[in-house]
Amino acid sequence: MPDRDRLLTRILMRASLPLMKTVLAEDEKFAARYRGWNKVVQFEIRDDAELACHLAFEDGQLSYKPTRHPDPTINFIFKDSKAFNAMMTGGVAFPKIKGMISRLPTLVSFLPLMLRLTILLPTKVPKTAEGRALKVKMTLYFITTALSQMNKGGDEDMRAFTEKMPDRIFQWTVKPDGPHAWLRVKRGKTKAGKGLYARRRPFITMVFSDTEAAFQVLTSQVDMVEAIKDNKLVVEGSPEYGKDLGNIMKKIEAMVG
Amino acid sequence: MAETGLTYTVYDADHMTQAEIYGAVLTRLGGERPDIVALTADLAKSTKIGKFGEKYPERFFNVGIAEQNLFGVGAGLALAGFTPFISTFAVFTSLRAAEQVRTDICYQKLNCKIIATHSGVSFGQAGTTHHCTEDISVMRSFAGMTVIVPADGIETAKAVAACCDWEGPVYIRIGRGFEPRCYENDQYDFQIGKSIQMADGSDLTVIACGPSVQHAVEAAKVLKAEAGLSVRVLNMHTIKPIDKDAIISAVHDTRRIITAEDHSTIGGLGTSVAEVIAETGKSCLLRKLGIPDQFAIVGYPDDLYNHYKIDADGIIEAANAIMGTELEADEDWEDEF
Incomplete structure (x- = not known):
């Protein structure tokens, strides 16, 4: 029987984070914020060989890879699966963010895109x-x-x-x-x-x-x-x-x- | 129960053999169509065309054991405005008289209807000289020839009736008799060139003709019950012109196809289906069941169908094998992120 926390992390990493591509594809105005971007944002569980993924912007085009990147611009490092799952399901988590200080503008620009994923939460009921x-x-x-x-x-x-x-x-x-x-x-x-x-x-x-x-x-x-x-x-x-x-x-x- | 001919040992009025039904239908058509004439080469009793001769002796011709002459005479009658139904064993039609069928009949696009009995290994105990596992291959290569392989007696009746109004030469291939019924009644639409879907399914398709249709239907039931497989069964009664649309749908919908026929795996139904698949450009797994590249062994038809895996057991075995076979192009299992 698999570890339930790790399984949920796997699901959220592989099924939820890639949906940022859909967000950008559906909202041109919002996508314009990332025009010309060449940056990599990574999410990883510390000391877990499997649970990592990165979102790569190449000239503003976003792609998702279920792997670690050798040199991400921003790296969200979670101490364990529970912490990652908490953040992704509307709870509180404090990951270590590598690049938070040196690349603050990138982080600030990226967070709104991440927040768009909250549309998946059951509590979010769009009106339009x-x-x-x-x-x-x-x-x-x-x-x-x-x-x-x-x-x-x-x-x-x-x-x-x-x-x-x-x-x-x-x-x-x-x-x-x-x-x-x-x-x-x-x-x-x-x-x-x-x-x-x-x-x-x-x-x-x-x-x-x-x-x-x-x-x-x-x-x-x-x-x-x-x-x-x-x-x-x-x-x-x-x-x-x-x-x-x-x-x-x-x-x-x-x-x- | 009564003896009914050289190659028949029983007669069941409720379940007439294909040939008996052919004889009965032709006799009925003879009453409606004075242009119909019947010819045979000393096999009136075995092919059941003799029934027509009993009722319309002035329109019935037995040319003796001279098959080449049989088709030559048939061609002449067609040129004179008649609609000849020519009957003999399949092996003598497609091999001994191949040149006459090709040149005298097909080349001149004559309205001859050839009813070939004892096809495949349906006369298995008679030996290699009377087996005929090459006729579909030969006949479908003749320009303008229509090739029909009915599944049972009911379909034979429909095919004989349909070919009367079909322009050009037609080859109807039937067995020796005793082929089980596929259809409970005749309430279905038979059209030359249009296959019949006997069962629907999305896991794989079995395309069969002749006696293999009934086995395919039975196999589909077993595969559903035992393995939960959803199997489509097509009765491809017309080999030429073949129902391309049904094959293309099967390729698209199921991507795994098994063909089953009482014929060589070279040049028959399986090859015809393969030709259509190749034209689609889509990848599809195909298993051709039939007599392999050898002369068939001698034995009773049902034993030979089992030996050559064209019965329900053989189709089930092939279905399980094809379901476990990989399609190379599909073996990327990474989710689309």
Whole structure:
């Protein structure tokens, strides 16, 4: 059984932090703040060989790497997984920030981008249609990657779900134009991706009737069974497997708090 | 129960063999279409075309054991405005009389309908001389020839009826008899060149023709029950023109395809499907089940189907193997961040 704190760190690092790319892609005005940037911001758990990642700006273009960088501009170093998890789930944490003094303007400019991730928190309920659409998109991307990372991190329920499964695609889609996200499973391996999976027909597709329906279900304002009854959510494919996946999603939700 | 011919030992009125149904349908069509004539080469009883001869002796011609002549005469009748149904064993049609079928019939785009019986290893105990595991390959290479392999008696009836109004030469390949029924009734739409989806699925597709269709349907049920696999089954009754759309959908939707046929794995259904897959440019795993590059051994058809793994057991084995095979291009398991 994997360490629950480390597993949550893995999920938050791999599924949440990359969503800064989505924030920038969706808000051009905000992205303009980082135009021309050539900087690297790193997050790491001290003395943990695996739990580190960095966000690299190259001429303002942001990319995410699940690895350590040899020379980051800013480096957030957490004493353990618990501290990182606390910061990412709305709690208090005091990481050591390498570059805080010498590169203060970079840190000050970066923090607003990081704060945009709080849209994922259950307490954040955007009022505007744009805000709700962004929350739906980021939540779908988060869920699929989190499920994959649960598997890669050795969560026993997710491993049991994936280990004997043949090559199958689980697709989430919001009508009429997206967003879309998918999870591929094949005999113990998983991969999460964005968009519509084009290489084969999904085994299960969860179709939300529109953005508002997706928002209500993904934020648990409407129960999934009720949503299916009201045609806000249509599950195309085997309901049994959809239910299993739903249970693991609830497990992630409980972990994130 | 009664003896019904040289190669039949039982007759069940409720479950007529493919050939018997062919004979009955042709006889019915003969009453509606005075242009239909029937020809055989001393195999009227075995191919069941004799039923037509009993009712319309003036439109029935037995040319004796002379297959090349059989197709030459058929070509002449077609040129005279008739619609000839020519029946003999598949091996004599596609090999002994190949030149006459090609040059006398196909080259002239004549409206001849060839019903070839005892195809594949369906007459397995008769030995290599009577096996025919090459005919699909030969016939589909003839320009303008339409090639149909019905799954059972009901589909044979539909194919015979459909080919009457189909322009140009048609080769309908049926077995010896005793092939189990795939369809409970005839309430389905048969169109030349349009496959029938017998089961839907997203894990893999089994494309079959002839007696292998029934085995594929059975295999899909077992794979679902035992391995939770979702298997699509296509009855590809027309090998030429082949249903490209159904194959392309299978490539896109399942990316793993097994073909099953009572024919050589060279040049038949499997090859036809492979040609379509190659044209799509998409990567897809393909396993061709059939008679390998050898002359088939001698035995009862069901034993040979099992031996050559074109029965339900063989399809299940192939399905499990193909599900465990990797698609190289897909082996990047890093999440898209």
